[in-house]
Amino acid sequence: MLSPGNVPEDMRDGKTNSFRILLPEVQKMTEIKENPFKERICKVFSEDGSGDMSFDDFLDMFSVFSEAAPRDIKTTYAFKIYDFDCDNFIGRDDLERTLTCLTKNELSDDEKQFIVDKVLEETDLDDDGMLSYIEFEHVISRSPDFLNTFHIRI
Amino acid sequence: MSTKSQNNGSDEMGEETPLLLAKDPLLRVRTYSHSSGTTSHHSEAATFDFRAPPPSHVTPEDVLQRMRYAFRNDGFDAENDFEAAQSMLNTLERSAFRDTVLDNLKETPMSMRERLGLRRLIYSKTHTRRRREQEIEESTTKSVNRNYTFVPFNLWEETIANLSAYFGSNVASYFKFLRILLLLNIAAGILMISFITVPQAIDGPQSFNSSISQFGWLSKSMLLFGSYSSDKINNSYNQPLAYILTWMGVSLFYLIVIAVAMHVRYRQSKLSDNADDYEFALRTFSAWDHTIYSKEGVKDRRKALCMELKERIREERKARKPRLETRLLRYLGRIISNTIVLGLLGGSGYLVYYVADEFELPDSTPTELKKLFDKYQLSAVVSLLKLFIPLLFEFLVHLEGWPPRSALKITLFRTTLFYFASLVVFDMSLHNVASECSSASCSDKGINTTEVVCCWENRVGEEVLKVVFIDLGLCIAVGLFFHVAKALFIKCRICCIQLELSEFGITSSVLDLIYGQGLIWLGLYFSPLIIVIGIIKLFVVFYTQLFVAKMAMVAPKKVFRASRSGNFYLFILLLTWFLCILPTAYTIAEVSPSADCGPFKKMCKAYDVISHSIGTWPDWLEEPVQYIGTAAVIIPVIILLLLVALYYRAKSSSYADLIKELRNQLKFERKVEKRKVYASALSTPFGTASKATGQKYEFDVEQTNFPIIKTKT
Numbered sequence: 129m130l131s132p133g134n135v136p137e138d139m140r141d142g143k144t145n146s147f148r149i150l151l152p153e154v155q156k157m158t159e160i161k162e163n164p165f166k167e168r169i170c171k172v173f174s175e176d177g178s179g180d181m182s183f184d185d186f187l188d189m190f191s192v193f194s195e196a197a198p199r200d201i202k203t204t205y206a207f208k209i210y211d212f213d214c215d216n217f218i219g220r221d222d223l224e225r226t227l228t229c230l231t232k233n234e235l236s237d238d239e240k241q242f243i244v245d246k247v248l249e250e251t252d253l254d255d256d257g258m259l260s261y262i263e264f265e266h267v268i269s270r271s272p273d274f275l276n277t278f279h280i281r282i
Numbered sequence: 283m284s285t286k287s288q289n290n291g292s293d294e295m296g297e298e299t300p301l302l303l304a305k306d307p308l309l310r311v312r313t314y315s316h317s318s319g320t321t322s323h324h325s326e327a328a329t330f331d332f333r334a335p336p337p338s339h340v341t342p343e344d345v346l347q348r349m350r351y352a353f354r355n356d357g358f359d360a361e362n363d364f365e366a367a368q369s370m371l372n373t374l375e376r377s378a379f380r381d382t383v384l385d386n387l388k389e390t391p392m393s394m395r396e397r398l399g400l401r402r403l404i405y406s407k408t409h410t411r412r413r414r415e416q417e418i419e420e421s422t423t424k425s426v427n428r429n430y431t432f433v434p435f436n437l438w439e440e441t442i443a444n445l446s447a448y449f450g451s452n453v454a455s456y457f458k459f460l461r462i463l464l465l466l467n468i469a470a471g472i473l474m475i476s477f478i479t480v481p482q483a484i485d486g487p488q489s490f491n492s493s494i495s496q497f498g499w500l501s502k503s504m505l506l507f508g509s510y511s512s513d514k515i516n517n518s519y520n521q522p523l524a525y526i527l528t529w530m531g532v533s534l535f536y537l538i539v540i541a542v543a544m545h546v547r548y549r550q551s552k553l554s555d556n557a558d559d560y561e562f563a564l565r566t567f568s569a570w571d572h573t574i575y576s577k578e579g580v581k582d583r584r585k586a587l588c589m590e591l592k593e594r595i596r597e598e599r600k601a602r603k604p605r606l607e608t609r610l611l612r613y614l615g616r617i618i619s620n621t622i623v624l625g626l627l628g629g630s631g632y633l634v635y636y637v638a639d640e641f642e643l644p645d646s647t648p649t650e651l652k653k654l655f656d657k658y659q660l661s662a663v664v665s666l667l668k669l670f671i672p673l674l675f676e677f678l679v680h681l682e683g684w685p686p687r688s689a690l691k692i693t694l695f696r697t698t699l700f701y702f703a704s705l706v707v708f709d710m711s712l713h714n715v716a717s718e719c720s721s722a723s724c725s726d727k728g729i730n731t732t733e734v735v736c737c738w739e740n741r742v743g744e745e746v747l748k749v750v751f752i753d754l755g756l757c758i759a760v761g762l763f764f765h766v767a768k769a770l771f772i773k774c775r776i777c778c779i780q781l782e783l784s785e786f787g788i789t790s791s792v793l794d795l796i797y798g799q800g801l802i803w804l805g806l807y808f809s810p811l812i813i814v815i816g817i818i819k820l821f822v823v824f825y826t827q828l829f830v831a832k833m834a835m836v837a838p839k840k841v842f843r844a845s846r847s848g849n850f851y852l853f854i855l856l857l858t859w860f861l862c863i864l865p866t867a868y869t870i871a872e873v874s875p876s877a878d879c880g881p882f883k884k885m886c887k888a889y890d891v892i893s894h895s896i897g898t899w900p901d902w903l904e905e906p907v908q909y910i911g912t913a914a915v916i917i918p919v920i921i922l923l924l925l926v927a928l929y930y931r932a933k934s935s936s937y938a939d940l941i942k943e944l945r946n947q948l949k950f951e952r953k954v955e956k957r958k959v960y961a962s963a964l965s966t967p968f969g970t971a972s973k974a975t976g977q978k979y980e981f982d983v984e985q986t987n988f989p990i991i992k993t994k995t
Contacts, residue, residue: 158575159575160575161575162574162575162576162577162579162580163572163575163580164570164580164584165570175393175395184393184394184395185393185394187394188393188394191394193572198388198389200389200391201389201390201391204391205391206567206568210567223566226566226567227566230566230569230570230584230587231584231587231588231591232584234584234585234588235588235591235592239591239592239595242595242598242599243562243565243566243591243595246561246562246563246598247562247563247566250560250561250562250563251560251563264567267560267563267564267567268564268567268568270560270564271560271564271567271568273451273452273568274567274568276451276455276573277450277451277568277570277571277572277573278568278572279451279572279573280572280573280575281443281446281573
């Protein structure tokens with residue numbers, strides 16, 4: 129599916145980890161080709177954060193997105209996906225970038241700012257202007273269909 | 283002096299505001315590690331920082347805690363830390379610790395490689411290899427079992443997945459609901475057929491005379507009640523008893539499955555009833571449906587999401603209270619429309635009743651038409667009403683100007699009410715059909731009064747079957763001739779009026795399914811094979827809906843669904859069960875079965891078969907049981923139950939109020955107090971406090987989700 133010619137046939141001796149498929153290749157996958165968060169997803173799951181994926185990373189990715197994955201793990205990785213700058217907090221900047229991913233250019237900056245303000249007002253329990261993991265988990269556990277939608281089928 | 287004040291500061295944080303501060307160790311640690319600005323292991327160990335104490339000081343709790351938060355990727359070396367922690371324990375504790383780690387490993391957000399490494403490490407340390415072998419064995423048998431038992435549950439999996447690539451998981455949930463109903467019916471159908479139909483088929487269907495038969499030969503086939511024998515088959519199989527017991531068993535089976543499903547779902551859904559508080563947050567974080575991967579699907583979804591966000595922003599920015607006149611006007615409009623709704627409900631109920639009971643075409647109409655009309659009047663009216671009334675309701679709600687979510691709920695409520703009303707009226711008119719025949723009193727049995735040969739159970743069964751057929755026909759017709767035709771018009775640009783493709787209405791479709799299931803339950807006693815027809819119908823509905831959805835529908839515009847609707851549908855299904863099974867149960871217990879056909883023709887009441895074959899209640903129970911059955915007991919019991927229900931309802935609503943109040947209080951505290959607390963917290967770095975007082979802090983992982991800091995002297 130993804131350049132099968134390049135993949136070595138023998139995956140023993142740590143090849144599962146050392147051989148990688150490059151980010152642009154991975155993004156061509158049908159299941160995530162149109163996903164607005166595709167780049168983030170690849171980067172979160174690739175071990176060095178570059179977006180290049182080894183076989184192990186691939187397994188990781190689809191085990192998290194599978195139906196059977198527990199809620200905690202899904203929440204954790206959702207948090208990582210939204211945490212664009214990888215500082216373990218979802219700040220204003222991250223929120224804006226999330227919204228840009230979601231809506232492309234259909235919302236004006238003004239509207240985005242309004243939403244960011246609202247999101248922080250609703251969720252930021254300690255008023256530090258960003259969401260920690262615990263705050264994020266608190267919100268996402270209220271979502272009626274997070275478990276159904278955070279799910280990629282292969 | 284300064285030590286003391288710092289001490290106070292930390293106490294305040296630890297005890298007085300545990301909820302706001304102590305629940306988030308990550309946040310706190312981040313603050314302090316920033317302020318100290320250290321990264322190397324040793325200097326961090328000097329100040330308090332649970333992230334990276336030197337390996338020799340890692341406690342088992344630390345390891346577990348850090349496994350939980352392993353995604354932070356901050357120098358947590360699982361294998362080293364695990365070994366270090368293990369070295370502090372004695373043998374017994376060690377194996378317990380290992381087990382805990384293994385149990386938690388699956389839910390730990392570490393990468394596959396790290397998890398495998400840790401697992402290998404643990405297993406290489408365990409000298410008893412038995413456990414490992416055992417586990418491997420277990421897991422293989424488990425996976426094998428899983429593959430086998432879940433095959434029927436994966437029916438149409440591929441199709442549904444393809445569909446959700448465009449429509450998203452909400453629409454997929456409709457098809458999954460259909461699949462569940464189908465499987466349920468197949469299971470029940472197997473029971474019915476193997477205990478009722480197969481024994482009868484061995485003997486051949488019982489022949490009987492029936493003056494009124496509308497289905498021709500079908501009426502005398504085993505599809506309907508009449509052809510089941512009232513005697514023992516081959517002198518050994520007690521058919522009447524089997525008939526009634528199987529019916530009871532199957533009905534109970536449905537009830538149990540629904541109840542269990544509700545329970546499971548209820549436990550799965552965490553307290554999500556206050557999703558209203560997080561409107562924007564949830565729209566940002568959980569609005570994206572990762573199951574969608576087709577290009578158009580993504581585009582439509584994005585568009586819908588943007589529309590909704592914009593709408594919400596507009597609503598939020600608008601001044602809350604409209605002017606008095608507009609409000610008055612709106613209230614007036616709502617009163618009027620509610621009256622109309624009630625009128626529609628009552629009117630349609632009366633119409634069904636009237637058509638079933640009294641209505642006759644004028645004599646001048648041609649006899650052919652009259653015959654046809656006689657045959658189908660009741661079912662046609664029921665189905666037509668079902669088709670148009672919900673549309674009217676949706677139209678009315680548009681006029682009333684509710685906010686979108688309440689509009690959804692109100693339509694749902696009204697439509698459900700309508701379905702129930704029509705089921706009840708249908709019940710009643712069936713009862714009328716029945717009483718035409720069963721007027722012959724019980725004492726006449728045995729004397730063959732051949733003047734009126736009739737079999738009212740068959741007639742009831744036929745009526746229900748007709749409604750089922752017409753329902754199916756309408757579903758196909760509406761799909762093909764309305765939605766698909768509309769789509770064709772739009773695609774060929776024939777029509778000059780601006781038309782839009784229809785949305786996939788999940789709510790109405792699910793209610794349709796529930797209604798269909800209700801019909802099956804209603805007819806189950808009178809026509810055992812109605813289940814088979816129901817199964818075929820579900821198959822047909824599935825493919826029709828699939829085809830129509832793919833050809834002619836767009837994904838629903840409302841991205842956000844009313845929360846916990848899944849459980850709500852199950853609840854309606856449960857109510858429908860009561861509405862459909864209870865009248866039948868009443869029939870069995872009270873109405874005398876027709877004397878000319880069916881398994882109970884020799885009985886006074888169908889229920890007698892149980893008391894005859896199994897035996898009556900023992901003497902000492904007889905009187906109390908009879909007494910319990912009288913109105914004198916039943917009515918007070920019902921009232922009592924209602925009161926209890928009301929009491930709990932009131933209690934829960936008072937809890938809801940309390941929760942609201944507490945939340946408001948929390949918000950207030952946050953606004954006013956927090957800054958102050960934060961300021962003092964920031965001025966007394968935790969690390970220095972702990973160093974100065976020599977206290978040791980540890981995280982309590984067991985008790986709560988949020989580690990609370992305890993001080994230990």
